[in-house]
Amino acid sequence: MRYQVGGSLKYDDSTYIVRQADEQLYTRLKTGDFCYVCNSHQTGKSSLLHQTIHRLEKENYICVYLNSVLLGTNQITPIQWYKGIIVSLFHKLNLTERVNFGSWWEQQSELDPVQKLYQFVEQVLLREFQNNRILIFIDNINSLLSLNFPVNDFFIWIRYCYEQQAHNPSSQRLGFALFGVASPSNLITDRYGNPFKIGKAIKLCDFQLHEAIPLLEGLEEVVTQPQAILQYIIHWTRGQPFLTQKLCQLVVQVALESYKGAITIPNGTEGYWIEQLVRSRIIQHWEFQDEPEHLRTIRDRLLFDEYKAGKLLNVYQQVLQVEELKNRNPIENLIPADNSEEQIELLLSGLVENCNGYLRVKNPIYRSVFNPQWVSRQLENLPFS
Structure with a gap:
């Protein structure tokens, strides 16, 4: 038997562990919900994505996988980025023989980028596939944060697609699932067009012993x-x-x-x-033995922004201190989870978790590596601490 350390597991891999999130995502997508899985690195998000695609495709769903990392970098323009999405959908759905893309694109020349995407879905996608439900899976949505333009319009469009379902039957055949290391509050600032407010967050918990x-x-x-x-x-x-x-x-x-x-x-x-x-x-010697990289990813996420690092480390330091005192006063000293920016970043790093409304270090390995002495050294080295 081969264990896979890092990377996405194939749908038939014997080491894939089925969790509660598998059934939740599968069921919610079938019932027409907008779903998103926002979690820290290397927790099985992409493996869950591909497992779910495999299950749904066996039931005649049309599933399209998009990796937002491949859609563009911080140098790309909005029109290039939206065209990248449209071209990806066009080719992944094998529309080359059905639609003249160049001609269609020219006809949309007066439209804004997001309007082009809307027209493509309405005029091409839903018309060409009238007997199937189409589910679009977008991986690594955290990469959208590195673009040099806001993508509020993209998320507003996703919400609009769901709001259309009440009076447009064809829109009921379209669904989305997003995956990445990002919080919804960072991805979109428009509270009225925010699709996450009408969506279902799929919680991807760590393995339980019976699951493993x-x-x-x-x-x-x-x-x-x-x-x-x-x-x-x-x-x-x-x-x-x-x-x-x-x-x-x-x-x-x-x-x-x-x-x-x-x-x-x-x-x-x-x-x-x-x-x-x-x-x-x-x-x-974890910094030298960390192959494939995992612990260094957590370290780098904590220290990447020197202006924020001090705040993150201070919160984490408090969590460590509380755990040292927990045997004396296990309730009053716990740190409540409050959805502050620092706590969200710590949770996305994977270093801590929300346990019944309180923060705690996720596991003994992290506690041993990122111990109080390590935190103190990092705080001393920060220019803005």
């Missing part, structure tokens, strides 16, 4: 007490998808390197064995 059972197959091949080993892996990762797959892979790797493919672990020592593996292969 498919990962046992690879462990059973190389280690005794695989159930106990998986349990301690989940203890250290708290089910964070990237780290869970990585630790499973490390168990197999160590077995092949040092134990000729089979590790015998005495009963009762599984926890100690996994702890030593975590500390030696992940935590110690």
Whole structure:
């Protein structure tokens, strides 16, 4: 069995873990809801996206995948960006033989970019596919934040598509699902045209132990007490998808390197064995061992903007301090989640999570790497702290 550390899993990959979000996204899209999955890096968003596309395509839905990273950079103009979306839809739906794109595009020359997109969907997309529902999946929507022009009109158009459904039956055949590392409040500032207010946020939770059972197959091949080993892996990762797959892979790797493919672990020592593996292969010298990159991604997100870094680190420092005191006064010292800009950024980094309305460090690995000493060093190095 092969564990995949990073990247999107194929729909038939045996290590794909089905979570509650799978059924929620699938069901909501079928009922016609606008859906979005906003979560931190390497939590399985793209894998969920492709799994859902596969399920829906088997039921004769037309699904189009767009990666917003490929639609343009910060140097692109609005007309180029919107044309990129239209051209992508045109080719992915194999409309070349049905529609003369050049002629159609010329006819829209007087329209604004977003109006061209609207006309394409109304005049071409929905007319050419009258017997199917069309679902547009847009990945990496966080890349829209790097464009040098606002994309409010794009999100307003998405909301308009849903509002049209009440009196335009053809609009009922069109749906959207957005995925990325961004908060809706950062993507659009127009509160009246905001599609996220009428949409369904799909919460992508980390693996629970019972959900992660498919990962046992690879462990059973190389280690005794695989159930106990998986349990301690989940203890250290708290089910964070990237780290869970990585630790499973490390168990197999160590077995092949040092134990000729089979590790015998005495009963009762599984926890100690996994702890030593975590500390030696992940935590110690983490900046050099972090391949594929994961912990450095979190670090860079925290420190990227020197003006904001101090605020983020101060909030995180408070979370760490609270956890040190939690045994003395476990309730009063907790930090409530308040949707402030700093807290949203911390949540998107993946370093902390909202647990029943309060912030906490997501797992013991993060707590060991991004510890109080690390935070203090970063604060001392900041020019604006």
